[in-house]
Amino acid sequence: MDENMEAVVFAGSALAPFFLEDPRTGAAATAFEALRALDVADGGEEWPFVDASEASACLALMQEGLADGVGDDALVWEYRRQFVGPGHFPAPPWGSVYTDRECVIFGESTLALRAWMRGHGIQRTTDERTPEDHIGLMLAMLAFLAQERPELVDEYLCGHLLTWAPHYLETLEEATEHPFYQGLARLTRATLLGLQKDRELTVELPRFYR
Template identity: 25%
Template sequence: MPSGQTTLEQVLPLLQVRIFAYDCLRRTFLGEPSKEFLRTVSHEGFIEGFPFAEDSALIHEGAENVSEYLKNQDVLSEEVHDKLHWDYTRMFIGPYELPAPPWESAYLNKERLLFQEETINVRRAYLKYAFLPKDFGHEADDHLGLELDFMYQLSELAEAKVSKQDIGGLVEVLRDQKAFLEDHLLKWVPEFSKQAARHAQTQFYEGMVKILAGFLELDLKALEELLDINV
C-alpha cells in the first residue's frame, strides 16, 4: 500500500476482494454444499483466481486440489453431490467421532466442550454488531461457518463505511476484524485445516481447507496494511 495520502475509493478494490473471499469460504463451511454453490465454484477461473493465490503457496495448492476435482468430477450429478455431502457430514457433523470438529472450543477448551467460555467470547464480538447466528441457541456461536459469516458481514460493513465517507467507522470495523482474526480464527483454524485436509475423502474439501488457512493468514496482513493507510 502507498504510504502517501490515499483516497477511500482507492481501498475499495481490496475491501471487495475480501468480501468475495469470505462469501466463498462461509458458504463452503456453513453447511453441506448446495448444487447452486457447486455450480458457482465450477465456473472457469473461479477457484484458480482465488484472492491472494499468487502470494500464498497454501492457497495455490488448495486451488489446484479443488480445480482438479472439479475438472474430473461432475459435481452436479447425484452421485458426486452425495459424495461431497457425505464428506462434509462425516468430518463436520457426525454421527461418528469427528476427525475435524468445526468449533473453536474443540481446539482451545481443555475438555473440548461446546458452549463454554470460548463460545461466550465469540458471542460478545457478535453482539457489538447485533450479529445473531441463524440457529442461535442450537448451534454453538463459535462454529467455523458462523465465524466466517461474521467476517463476511463486517467486510460488507467496511465497504458501506467507504460509501458513506466514514473514515472513523471504517477504521473501527477493520480493527475489530483484525482483533477477531487474532483472538479467534487464527488461534484454531490452522490446526483444524491440517486435520480436515488429512481426513478429507475428496480433493474438494482437502483443497478448500488449505485455501481457508492460507487466506486467513494473508488477510491479517491485508488488514494491517489497510489500517496503516493515511486517508
C-alpha cells in the same frame, strides 16, 4: 469500502457456504456449480491474499472433487462426516473444541465470541443450537464485518478467528482424503494467513488441546 475490505468480503462469502451447506440438499448449489465451471488458472490469479499458483492448485483440488457432480455420494458423505455427524468428527469445525481444556463445543472461547458480538450489537442469524464459532459461520461473519463494520475486522481476526482457524484447517486437510475438502482446507488456511500478513496482524495463539 476500500479494495482490501472488498477482498475480505469476497473471500469470506465465497468460502463460507462450502463449510455450511450440504452439497446435495443445501442452498449452495450455485456456488458448487460455479466452481465446477471455473477456469482455475484465472481463478487463482483473482483469488485474494494467496499466491496465484497456490490458489490455482487449491481450486484445482476442489474442482477434482466435484468431477462426479455436486450430488456425488462420496462428496456428500464426506461433508456429512466432517460437518454433520452423527458420531465422531474427524476434524470438529468449532473453535472451542481445540482451545477448551475439555475439548467441548460451547466452551469458553465460544462464550467469549458471543459476548464480543453482543458487546458490539452483532446478532447471530442462525438458530441457537449452532455454536457461533463454527468455521463456516465465522467466515460468513468476517464477510459481514468487512462489509458493515470494517473497523472491527482486525479485532475479530486477532481475538477470535485467527486464534484457532489455521490450526483447525490444517487438521481438516489431514483428516480428509476427499480432494474437495483438502483443497477447501488449504485455500481457506492460505487465505486467512495471507490476510493476517497483509494487515500486519499479531495473533497470540492459545494452547491447543486437540
